[in-house]
């Protein structure tokens with residue numbers, strides 16, 4: 001048996017949390033490969049070390065007048081680690097490491113290098129505390145010249161290196177490019193490292209330890225005490241993570257999915273809870289018709305209307321090309337007989353708005369063009385929806401009861417998800433209404 005365990009920033013924010021993580025690791029001999037994140041928030045108002053590092057690096061690249069602030073920030077980061085070292089009774093001294101960091105910062109080693117030090121230093125502490133080998137992710141997680149993750153090379157290097165390292169700590173979030181330049185994944189990317197390591201060592205399980213007892217039906221900051229999901233498929237999870245359920249990075253699924261390795265989301269603060277099992281497929285019936293709800297705010301929509309639009313060859317392509325030319329990514333695109341609507345991120349769209357409108361006019365001469373802003377998209381996801389009639393009807397009626405005006409509803413062709421567009425200010429009410437109708441009324 002061979003398990004890869006990733007501990008998130010909340011699980012390693014202090015010495016107390018480190019002890020809990022170590023207890024979990026030591027309880028099961030199979031937990032051989034450990035992926036730590038950087039120390040996260042100790043309290044809701046606290047700052048993650050990764051954010052402190054970004055800030056510190058920004059200060060390092062500014063004028064001399066910011067030197068004092070830079071020094072303060074670097075000392076505050078050091079203090080976070082020294083607090084953990086003291087709390088764990090370790091005899092490690094990070095002076096040399098911080099000397100190197102200071103030199104690299106002054107040589108402008110890059111934002112990615114700066115951010116990666118959070119995981120790197122936490123990895124050193126974790127390896128020392130557990131008595132495991134430390135494997136620097138810069139040596140085993142490979143990116144190509146363009147900065148894209150190099151799957152094949154990584155798998156080769158990593159599996160070779162770990163085949164003669166029975167127990168190791170590999171820091172999450174970063175790797176390096178061919179010349180040795182450090183490169184990070186996007187935020188929350190330690191989840192991806194965990195998945196890559198699990199694939200390389202052919203793990204039986206990838207455990208992802210966080211501060212909630214699994215993947216919950218809805219975001220706990222939106223719905224009070226949401227129920228945990230027992231089993232969820234990779235496809236369902238991908239839909240939910242993409243739509244903002246942040247518990248697992250949306251790209252963390254791909255490496256383990258190829259190998260059929262299940263992911264288990266667990267709670268470091270409540271290790272006896274079974275958490276959520278993420279699997280390729282299951283014949284286990286879901287507890288509720290829906291598996292989960294997630295959503296994101298701050299979208300704008302552009303509705304293009306033209307009579308006989310469907311008969312015009314290449315109409316949609318021409319409209320989409322305008323967005324491509326302006327480098328705006330499209331989030332969602334429901335269409336009708338004579339209309340198509342394009343949802344985009346408002347902040348990306350705002351500054352290019354007039355160029356896009358002019359471009360659409362020029363390329364397809366629409367009868368009518370309508371813009372709306374401050375919209376939210378909500379995804380209701382569930383493998384159980386396919387077999388259940390009237391799911392959309394129930395969503396509509398729940399939202400009507402909650403006085404939420406539905407701007408758009410669109411069912412994915414896989415019948416795995418229904419996307420609903422509402423106003424930003426109705427976001428919370430809408431999610432709670434959907435949660436109530438499918439979860440609370442079923443209990």
Ligand SMILES: Nc1ncnc2c1ncn2[C@@H]1O[C@H](COP(=O)(O)OP(=O)(O)O)[C@@H](O)[C@H]1O
Nearest residue numbers: 008009010210211212215216218219245246247
């Ligand atoms: N559907 C959901 N289920 C569980 N947690 C969610 C969900 N949506 C949002 N979250 C948030 O995700 C957090 C865990 O993710 P994250 O902060 O990245 O943890 P970590 O620091 O362990 O990596 C939870 O504390 C919770 O607030």
Ligand SMILES: N[C@@H](CC(=O)OP(=O)(O)O)C(=O)O
Nearest residue numbers: 008009037050187188189190
């Ligand atoms: N520390 C990085 C990477 C990461 O995955 O962190 P966490 O596991 O705390 O989400 C970040 O804050 O983005």
